[in-house]
Amino acid sequence: MSASFHRAVNVLKKMIDTPIASYFNSCLHCGLCAEACLFYTETGDPKYAPIYKLEPLRRLYQQEYTLMGRMARLFGLSRPVTATEFEDWKTLVYDSCTLCGRCSLVCPTGNDIVSMVKCLREGMAIAGHAPQGMIDVTKRTLETGSPMGITWSALQRKIENIKTETGLEIPLNQEGAEYMLVISSLEIAHFPGFLTAVSKIMRQAKKTWTLCSDAFEASNSGVHIGVSDIAKEIVSRIVAGAEKLRVKTVISSECGHAFTALRWDGPNLIERPYRFRVRHIVEVLDEFRKQGLLQTIGHEEARLTFHDPCQLARMGGVLEPQRKLLKMVASDFVEMPDSGEYNWCCGGGGGVSDNEDAKELRLVAFTRKRAQLEAVNARRLVTACANCRIVLGEGMQHHQMNVPLLGLTELIANYLLETTAGGTE
Amino acid sequence: MENREIEPLESSMVHGVSRRTFLQYCATLASLMALPSSAGVAFSKALSSVSRPPVIWLSFQDCGGCTESLIRSNVPTLEDLLFNSLSLEYHQAFQISAGIATEAARKDVVQKNWGKYLLIVDGSIPMKEEGVYSTTAGVSHYDLLMEMAKGAAAVIAMGTCAVSGGLSRAYPNPTGATAISRLIKDKPVINLPGCPPIPVVMTGVLIYYLTFGAFPELDALGRPKAFYGETVHDRCYRRPFYEQGKFAKSFDDEGARQGWCLFELGCKGHITHNACSTKKWNGAVSFPIESGHGCLGCSEPGFLDTGSFYRALSLPEKPIGHAVNALMAGAMVGGSMFMTNRGFKMVAAHTHLPSCVADLEKESGG
């Protein structure tokens, strides 16, 4: 047994807990989790059944933490879990799982499968079976501060551009600001309009806000790849930044996983509560809306639908705000079938979009999204996650669909009362 | 054994039974045992022979009930058997002499009839402590049985005690009481269980043996199929009530008075192989179920150790015991799993080295 495999088993042993034990003992092999998983529904391949992805973990649990399992192993009645098995499971645990959590929602015995996949990834990664793309992303995050290698100075240049283009001031390292925004480098690279939109909205809402040079990146590939130690290191930067600037609220940008990592995983990773709140930008917008700080004018006339990012909605509990916000600015908002907490994943969450090996499968899985979109025949597709946006774009391109994609924040910003003169985009 | 035949009429007149009645009796016996009518003729010839085949009856750890049951026989009567059909050469409960004279008579009979006599045994044999728990004339009953079995042509284990140990063998079997068939292996042994056996079963088998020199067809437990082939329930006159789900719930409720099925009062008729419901008892006047008490299962091995006589067969033999102990044992196992699992987890936590990005690219090997 190699040191890394040994360490992997060790970490899994550390992590296996009562809920996991309870879940494994509840499983009936009914296959309903598969019916909820787009990798199974779109391929029909039973190996993509979510619970099957956990086989190594289940066996490890049985062999380590049940008397029957220990005895079986003692008498040679069960094979120990091996490194080869981890290797074999790599495609199941990383390529065909977006941590979307839909399986956890439908399991009739209540098994939280996605939590177990996250657990298993912990071991797989340490054993050296994480996909190279995700390793690279993680490495870049640790080395440069951002998964895409975008440095603070690169961001500063973007900010300069925005200032030049729109005249909007983006505060940097403002101690005592009410809000601190962390953004996904995807947005910096692909959707700079997001930052502009936030600036406009903040201006209209008259809120103090800031970016932090030490902690501008929202996404946390440590959570994706499944290494808590790394995830902790990444989240700690934001915590340090926010606490240094003494902000009240950290706004997670339109990136679902980043929100999950910061909002739900972060305190558990650093093992203490934050001294600030964490809110997704959509939540913040909704708070502004409720306080009447969000004045819009006009409506998007084209039929418009919303893709609920898994981590925002199902895994994040943000279900209503986006709808209320949309209704402010869209006259023909339609819900896709299976919307809200039952929405289907774009197919690229959980680091899958970083994983080149998974691309083909991801595009197959997109069939599900296409069907959803076609069902409502929407002319616009809005979402609130940069990663979803990119994956959806890729998918639509691959599937030769032509539905314009928009971020929710940008859509709102487009209809802000004071920005009408400024034109759209 | 060679029987000198005489005219049946003459013989039957001796004991005051008409020839017609006598032949009718033989035919009835044949039909009782589900034998062809030719067997009835064979019976009548054998029963009329002048030389009566020798039978020796030994009682060990018994209660006397089997002997009493034999005495209750109506067809044939004990008098008929003794005077006309067989020669009861030895039976302590009848023997006129006592002591030395009896012992001498026993030895004499064995010697005279070596290899020919039929040995009937009632009661079990205590095997603990070299058999000190049961002796006659200073001889342990085990030794006595083996001595007497040596010269026997065949052995009948009479009654549940001899067949399977009966009362003496009931838990905890203080004397090591043992069934006859476990001790005698080199002779044909037929088992006639029942506490006591039905008289006609005793006499029927006796007469069959005396006529044909062999035992009738036996089941896996060495019991004649003719009498033990069906369960008491199979032919019970109350069975229709069972089928209708009409059960007496108490011994003198309306159901009991209407003769409803006694299943819920613990009747063991379903699993008891015996002829009570067809042959009935004491001149076919009644049988236990007809008189309101469930079948005790007295012809089945271990019937005294099978839980309550009043608990329906579909219920557990007795209330669940040991549940608390089992829960405690489970708690102990669970507790030790808790300790070891916690230990493993703590070791895993303590030996965990923080992972860094360099760890991710390590190739795992074999």
Place this chain on the structure above:
Amino acid sequence: MSEFQWLSWIRGVGLQSAVAIFCMGIVWRTMEIYTLGRKLDIAEPRRISGASGWHTIYRRFLAPLGMIHLDPVTYIGGYVFHLGLLIVFFLSEPHIHLIRELIGLSWPALPPSMIDIVTIVTLITMIVVLVDRVRKPLKRFLSGFGDYVLWVITFLPVLSGYLTVHHLLLPYTILLALHMISVEVLLIVFPFTKLFHAVTVWPSRWFNGNTNARKGVPV
């Protein structure tokens, strides 16, 4: 061993042992599972009404939106046979009689004809569920030897119970013995197989529901 002794063993030592193993197993397995410990979530919870572990325990009885169409056999079959097992076990006269003997509690029974119908429906449903498991590649893939064995172990008590009540095929006592032994086998394997889900399903749902409820997701 005679039929009498066989049945006696089954109603006596066999049953006592099976119940003992069952009791021991339940405690042992429950402790084994629920003493592993879990980390408490320290992220600031989002509290919304209608979301909690308890809600989830209840809510998972219902098929989620759209799912029932994807796998009607599992859902409807599951409902029917679970309900059937419960009705047959708890509402048939012989079982109530048994329970009264054991713990002194009793309640009214359903008429035998109703129990018969439920039993037959249960049996048919279980067969349908089995056929589905064998025919559907997904389920076949997920099923191990144990799944089929456990199907048999669950099916036999119902079947033998029905045959026993109606005196079909075999002598009553053999059927009674088979019925009891099938229940004993069920009791013995119960704590050590997926049948244990009858215990773990409640905490599992609670954990899942609690995790989601903290995030404000009513699942």
Place this chain on the structure above:
Amino acid sequence: MTNSQRIVVDPITRIEGHLRIEAEMGEAGKIVRASAAGTSVRGVEVILSDRDPRDVWVHAQRICGGGCTVSHAVASIRAVEDALHVSVPHNAQLIRNLMIGTQFIHNHITHFYRRQVLDWVDLLSALKADPKATAQLAENISHWPKSSPGYFADTQKKIKGFIESGQLGIFANGFWGHPAYQLPPELNLLVVAHYLEAIAWQRDVVKLHTIFGGKNPHPNFVMGGVPCAINLSGEDATAVNMAGLQIVQDMIHQMQAFVEQVYLPDTLAIAGFYKDWAARGEGIGNFLCFGDMPTKEAGTQDSFFFPQGIILNRDISTIHPIDLKNATEIQEFVAHSWYKYSVGDGHGLHPYEGETNLHYTGPKPPYEYLDVNAKYSWIKSPRWQGKPVEVGPLARVLMLYAKGHEPTKEIVHDTLEKLSFGLDAFFSTLGRTVARALESKLLAEEMQHWFGALMINIHAGNLRTFQRDQWDPSTWPQETRGVGFTESPRGALAHWVVIQEGRIANYQTVASGTWNAGPRDTTGQSGACEAALQHNHTVADPKQPIEILRTVHSFDPCITCAAH
């Protein structure tokens, strides 16, 4: 004393169970010390432990399947009923009485003819009898219809044929021609004929047990009453219907007829020729009855047919009361019995605290003699206030007589007059035998009354035969104890039970045989049977100890009961 002066009679035949007598002989063939040893044991009291109290009557009943098959079941059930305070319905009391009564008469007649009479009657002498004279004799002593010369000639012919066949079987080595046989050939023939008739008679009268209990031997009982439901209208629903009750009535008549016209006349006729046995075989002189046959629902002693009490030293003017639950009254000793007491073998234990630890210390079989100075029997030695007592028909008749029971007084005086004896003659082997016949007659008459009372109840619509109130163990106290007593044909019988948490915690039986055939106790006092043998017995021929048999059989000892 050397062993050559010791007569060993083993087996004692024509009894239930395995009894051995070792008689140490003095001058002129006189028995100076007799030791009675039960040589077979099953450990029933151990077996009965830790069982359901409602079940144990089944096990207890199987202590004896001979003349006590009803008695142990009844004692066991009454013990449990006493412990659980169950009150038995009147009908059940009456049915039990009828069954007990039948058991008495059945046993007494079976005992007399099958087990006892050939000690007094010489089979070979019967061949010399003149059938006509026999018929004459028969008509002189009774109205029994079977008394024609032809009948006796047939019987004689049958016996003759049997003896001439050379296959004597159970009659082989009988002590025929022994000088102790003193009856004229005609009386011998008469009794032999009745010997055969008794076999046929007994097989019929047990039908009473079959109607109520389903079978005999070992009819069924139930705690709280009797299991037989009564239904006069429902044809064949249950055995206790019109037809069944008619059979019961017939059986009572048959019993009365046989007792009055055969058994009692035969007994008295025989007794007339053996008057010397009225001065031999006197027992201890202490007579104990537990009493039985409650005729009221409550089952209290005042309604007993057989009274309870104890007579000491043949003083029938005083009946001492008995308390079966008093720890100092009835105790069992094991000084000469193969048991071990945790408190030491010298002590006596009241049955509630009784112990049954089998502990054999005798010689290793095969053996010739027992060491009668050490332990020598599987029977314990029960004592009342340290005194040995005799139980059985004689004790009961004396008790009835002492209580002034009119019919008893009448029949006793009649008998004494006929035999020209004084009351003292009862304290003997002969007295014991005659008392048995007298008791049968008294009981046969009484049974008609019980049956009448039962029929009155039934016709009044009272069909209650069972009482379920204490059936459920959850109604029982944590710990309770009780004693159930009955009079068995062979004498007083009681079972003591201790019930803890619904199971039998201790079970002790003191049977009639235990009182009568038990060994000596700690202080060397003999049991009744031993004492009787030590009284005025000479054995003419050590190889044919017919004298010993006469006295032993006069007790009708039941050793399966005694040693259990």
